[in-house]
Amino acid sequence: MDELKPYLQRLAQFRGVAAGDLQFERLGGLTNQVYRVGHAGASYLLRIPGKGTEEYIDRVVEAHNAKVAADAGISAQVLFADSDDGLMLCRYLDGCTTMTPKLFCSTPGAPARAAQAFKQLHTCGRRFEFRFELFSMIDEYLGVLDKLGATLPDGYHDVVGEAEAVRRALDAKPAELAPCHCDPLAENFLDNGERMWIVDWEYSGMNDPLWDLGDLSVEAGFTSAHDEEMMRAYCGAEPSPAVYGRMVIYKAMCDLLWTLWGLIQHANDNPADDFWAYATNRFERCKTLMAHADFAGHAAAIAKG
Numbered sequence: 001m002d003e004l005k006p007y008l009q010r011l012a013q014f015r016g017v018a019a020g021d022l023q024f025e026r027l028g029g030l031t032n033q034v035y036r037v038g039h040a041g042a043s044y045l046l047r048i049p050g051k052g053t054e055e056y057i058d059r060v061v062e063a064h065n066a067k068v069a070a071d072a073g074i075s076a077q078v079l080f081a082d083s084d085d086g087l088m089l090c091r092y093l094d095g096c097t098t099m100t101p102k103l104f105c106s107t108p109g110a111p112a113r114a115a116q117a118f119k120q121l122h123t124c125g126r127r128f129e130f131r132f133e134l135f136s137m138i139d140e141y142l143g144v145l146d147k148l149g150a151t152l153p154d155g156y157h158d159v160v161g162e163a164e165a166v167r168r169a170l171d172a173k174p175a176e177l178a179p180c181h182c183d184p185l186a187e188n189f190l191d192n193g194e195r196m197w198i199v200d201w202e203y204s205g206m207n208d209p210l211w212d213l214g215d216l217s218v219e220a221g222f223t224s225a226h227d228e229e230m231m232r233a234y235c236g237a238e239p240s241p242a243v244y245g246r247m248v249i250y251k252a253m254c255d256l257l258w259t260l261w262g263l264i265q266h267a268n269d270n271p272a273d274d275f276w277a278y279a280t281n282r283f284e285r286c287k288t289l290m291a292h293a294d295f296a297g298h299a300a301a302i303a304k305g
Contacts, residue, residue, distance in 0.1 A: 004035070007048055011080055011089055014039065028098070028187055030272045031265065036092055043094060045076065045199075049086035052268035055144055056261075057202050059086040061129040066090075066201040068179060072124035074117050074198050093197050096190035104186050104220035110196075111226045112233035114189055114216060117196040119234055122178040122209040132182045132205035134253055135167060141260035150267040153259070153283045162290060163256060166249055169299040173242070175208035182207055184216040210243065214250030218285075242305050245298030252295070255286035 004024070008014040014022065014037070023038035031050040036043060049059075063081035066088075070077050080089040097103065104110050138160065145152065181188070183203035190197040213234060217227050231239045231247060239247075262279030265272075289295060 004046075004048075007046065007087055008037075010082070010087065011046075013044065013079065013089065031270060043092035044079070045090045045092045047086075047088040047090075050270065052264070052270070053086065053202075056141070056264065057086070058130065059083045062086070062202050062204070063088070065128045065130070065179070065204040068124075068126045068128060069121060069181075069198065069201060069204070072121055072126060072179075074120050074196075075201070076197065076199060090199075093190050093199075096192045096197060099186045099189040099191055099196075099220075101186045101219070101221040103191075104189075105222065105226060107191065110191060111220075111222065111230040113191060113194075113196045114184075115213065115230045115233035117189070117198055118181075118184075118209070118212050118216075121198070122180065122212075124179065126179060128179040128205050130205035131177070132180060132203070132207040132211070134211075134257060135163075138257055138260065141257070141264060144264055145260065145267065148264070148267040150263050152263065153280050155287075156259070156283065159256065159283070159287060159290070163253065165296075166253060166299055169249070169303040170208075170246075172303045173305045175210065175246070177206040178209045180204060180207035180209060180212050182211060182215070184212055184219055186216075186220045208246070208250075210246040211250045211254070214247040215254040217247065218251045218254055241298075241301040245301035248289075248295075248298045249302060252286050252289040255282040255289070259283040259286065 005019070017039060021039060025036040027034040027036055031053055033048040033050065035046045037046050060083040063078065063083055066075060066078050066081065069075035076090040076093050078088065078090050080087070082088070099110065181198055181201065181204050183200070184198070188198055188200045190199065213230060217230065222230065227247070231244060235243065259279045259282045262275045262282060266275035266279060
């Protein structure tokens with residue numbers, strides 16, 4: 001682990017500690033290097049930012065929001081965060097299972113526990129830095145891709161044009177903004193069977209809370225039964241057509257946005273995955289959902305309120 005020495009030397013917890021006295025475990029991560037580090041009976045999570053992330057992630061915002069989420073009781077305590085290069089050290093949350101789409105869909109109560117964690121975040125009464133604004137971020141990511149000389153999937157701009165109807169419906173009934181995770185990959189949830197924790201606040205900001213729910217549904221591969229469980233737990237009752245429709249609309253819109261994120265990873269030669277396939281698969285899923293007979297009805301329900 002010689003490559004980690006320059007990072008460890010910057011952290012008070014490990015300064016002067018012999019490498020042999022530390023235990024390392026490489027964890028998952030699509031864009032960053034993430035490690036569990038053990039020392040003297042304590043466990044830490046070390047995050048080393050990936051190549052090119054400085055183009056689209058504000059590390060000052062991330063550090064602030066991660067600390068707010070920890071104060072809200074749903075995320076790990078932040079011990080160190082460098083706002084220049086994004087090096088971060090947090091407490092490791094022991095006794096938890098890192099979720100996956102398969103686990104989310106097979107573990108009893110998992111969608112409900114995730115919804116309850118979201119509710120705790122969304123109603124904590126604190127503010128996140130940054131306004132996560134879907135269409136502005138699409139424009140920003142398109143600008144990054146233009147600088148990188150990247151190729152878009154055929155028809156991408158056409159679908160963005162079709163999404164203007166969604167934009168009008170959302171603008172007709174603007175949501176009350178709340179602190180949101182905004183990138184709820186299944187692997188960003190840790191479950192101990194009684195409650196869930198949420199980690200990784202790189203894309204977090206003030207947003208429509210229903211974005212988090214729609215995005216999680218997509219990332220975890222929820223069925224309609226999982227969606228219903230999640231929404232009932234979040235709302236405390238059956239959701240209205242407008243609320244449920246908003247969640248479904250965001251399922252398509254998150255794929256529209258994260259298609260571009262995948263293309264940026266592909267253009268940056270990120271070796272963690274086949275990001276061209278990732279991006280094109282998301283784009284096809286977005287088009288399929290937007291073409292579904294119920295999609296226009298969900299947009300109409302939102303506009304009606």
